[in-house]
Amino acid sequence: MSSRDNETAAAIARAATSFDGAVLGIGLALCAASTWAKYFATSHALRRIRLAPSAPISDLRSLLPSSSSDDDEAALIVVRGHVQPRSAVDGPPWASAKSFGSLVSQGSGERAVIVKQTQTCLYNEWRGIFGWSFDLHAIFAKSWKEQRTSSFRSVPFILVEGGRWPRSGYVHVNLDGSDHPLPLTTVYHQLHPIQATPYTLFQAIFGNGYPVALLDEEKILPVGKEITAVGFCRTRDGALEVKSCQELPFFLSEMTKDEIEAELATNTAALLWSGILLGTLSIGILGYAIARNWSRWKEWRERRKRDRELRNQAASVPSGMEEELGEVPDGELCVICLMRRRRSAFIPCGHLVCCPSCALTVERDSFPKCPVCRQSIRSSIRIYDS
Incomplete structure (x- = not known):
């Protein structure tokens, strides 16, 4: 680091x-x-x-209420089946055999009902030769590091019962309003290097990050894949339809x-x-x-109260202060002001090194310490010669 x-x-x-x-x-x-x-x-x-009940597609109608015209009257069900394009039902008789009406993956050539292509521009994390990098860049690096462009293509599809299709029923899958993750399969994943430009040199010098590669991915939902649908099932125009429930974390999944x-x-x-x-x-x-x-608040309140008392005591100090400004030997001068005689001793260390005025100044600090031994002090006392 x-x-x-x-x-x-x-x-x-x-x-x-x-x-x-x-x-x-x-x-x-x-x-x-x-x-x-x-x-x-x-x-x-x-x-x-x-x-939620789980039943074969051919038995779904028995799980629905007598009148299920909207989501409020629809039944929450769990159904598992194989993916087929809707054209297998609406199209000509040979549509199911040749997957008529489905999409074709550019990466693998497979037939699919959903194709998602993503291109991600990857940036380096070098800070530049001058080391100029704003700290927030490290926090939000993920959003600045990758710039994505994606395309999403889909065709209407149905779930059919494996082993019995086309002799069994089917259920339409409605993706409208669904933001759940889809059980897509990655069929193409390749990293393409990006050729440097003169602008890239300036980006590298100043540490702003520069693109180094382009990650190209393609994910599909292939025809014939077995998946599980968890959602509201209802009849629409005489056909069964399953729609996602936004309160559930799953809609279409590979898991049972x-x-x-x-x-x-x-x-x-x-x-x-x-x-x-x-x-x-x-x-x-x-x-x-x-x-x-x-x-700490109680200590601050007590210290503030003590400061008020010290200020009241200090009001009487200047009256006799001029007596301390005469000829004073060097060994008896205050270690702070070097002008007045040492008259105040600190408690608890007992050092007699300050005049009354400087002792009050020391006591008013947030964390008062003796100027000689650096020990924390509570107060000071005036010393009088006999």
Whole structure:
């Protein structure tokens, strides 16, 4: 790790531990609240998926209510089937055999119903020969490091029952309004180097980062792939349709229902213990910070009260101060002002090294220390010759 990164990490650590860890405690409390929110959402999704019936596509109609015209009346189901383009139903009789109406992958030549192409421009992390790099660049490097351009193509598709198609039924998959991840398969992945330009030289000198390669990827949902759909099922124009449920973390997945339940159960347990741990740490740190800052506030209040008393005492000091400005031997001069006689001894160290005025000045410091032994002092006392 470079010195600049070390300084950034140290600054973040100082900010987190400021106010005796109050900032760190608040941050942990926010993380705990977010973790608990995710825990309740995941556990709720797990209960709903466990209660959702799972049946072959040919038996789906028996699971639907008598009138299911909208999502409110639709049934949450889990169904597993093979991907086919909708043209296999709407097209000519030979459509299913030749996958008529599907897309063709440019990378592999496979038939697919979804094709996603992504080009990612990768940047280097060198700071330049002058080392000019803003600290926030390291924090937001991910967003500046990669610039992506992507294209997404899809055709309507259905799920069919394996081994029985076309003699069995089918269910349409509706992707409208769904932002769930899709079970895509990577069929093309290649890194292309980028040729340097004169502008690249200036980018390298000043440490702004320059492109070094272009990552080209292609992902598809191939025809014939077996997937699981978790969503609302209803009849639309006499045909079955399944649509995503935004409250659930899954819609289309390669996993079976049992595997989905096992993953959600693992995530729920991890979120539960993470929430307990983060909540306990945040409560402990915030409790310690509150106690420490309460003690400091009481000490500040007592010190302020003592300062007022010292100022009242100091009001009477100038009346006899001129007596101390005469001929004073060098060994009896105040070590601070070097003008007046030593008359005040510090408590508890007992050093008699300051005049009353300088002793009051020392006592008014935030952390008063004896100018000789550097020991913390509580007060001073005026010494009178007999």
